[in-house]
Amino acid sequence: MTTRWLSPDEQRAWRAYIAASLLLEDTIDRQLQQEAGMPHLYYSILANLSETPERRLRMTELAEGLKITRPRLTYAVARLEKDGLVRRESCESDKRGSIAVLTGEGMAVLERTAPGHVETVRTALFDRLTPEQVGQLEEIFTSVTAGLQGEDGPFEGLPWRRRSAPPCS
Amino acid sequence: MTTRWLSPDEQRAWRAYIAASLLLEDTIDRQLQQEAGMPHLYYSILANLSETPERRLRMTELAEGLKITRPRLTYAVARLEKDGLVRRESCESDKRGSIAVLTGEGMAVLERTAPGHVETVRTALFDRLTPEQVGQLEEIFTSVTAGLQGEDGPFEGLPWRRRSAPPCS
DNA sequence: CGGGCTTGGTTCAAGTTTGAAGCAAACCTA
DNA sequence: TAGGTTTGCTTCAAACTTGAACCAAGCCCG
16 A cells, blocks of 8 residues: 655644654753653653552552553662652562652642743643633543543553552552 | 642643653664664664755754754764764864764765655655644744744753854864 | 463653753843 | 953763662462
């Protein structure tokens, strides 16, 4: 089958997206590195943990939620643990398991740095969008995520996909 | 001033965007690593070069177009040069300058791998969007780019910004 | 039980990215 | 035209990411 190249509209959209996403991530990483001494992903790990009832999550659940691979998470959590922001506990009901727990210090860092982070996201992104565009953004990217990890799509083989979710709270 | 947190709508949009952009980049990187033996950025370098009249660009122009820092580009081009896909020439009119030139072999790799790449982008993204959404995508991210590197915005200090564009074709 | 398969997680080496520092050529400006 | 500053690019060390290999614990079925 002959290649279906991108239309001019699609080309422009694609390039706009690529450029902006690089700039945006760089901006956020830089701001968080300044204020919190860690890149965006590491901040997201703390944020994710802080939102669970017990401020704890199994490694695999965390990796799945963040859409990253497990080795990447292992490395990141090791660093956060060294900094005292996260602690690791082993899972009682499944002795293979490992649970990341947000420490008090981790929570404190999060609370201290959240306002600056939100401000950056706001200034760089949301302050420039109309309410309709916010809705469009959500719709577009929710759909993309569904396609990339949904049961039906052509990308089943992505390595971070999991089949079951162990509880072990 | 008290923090303006994200509204629920904004939260959802932000999370959808973060998740999808990670999945999308991973998917594209993986596909290109398979088919072309290089990550997305490196492919983009070849693609950018191929679109200029003489298939050549000054390092700084290239970095600026790709929205990446110069050390990052230096490293990437060094690798591509080692692989024979890019050659470096020194600039006559400005002896500090260095010019990246796409080789015949580089062009061949690009032509061989472009269809698979486009197919991935299409499957992961554009096949899931309506024509209106393609337009929305472009508008949103064009605006974000403008904000992050425009003359007026609050992010003047980003290190990749340049003031002038040397010709030195 | 006992062998094989799967799952949760880490480790390892190789590759990439980052920000600061360095270096040489070009550009002032007095 | 000399001295200082800027510009273009690279180098360096430290941090991060990747994918493959690994290990131990659970699972499955006989």
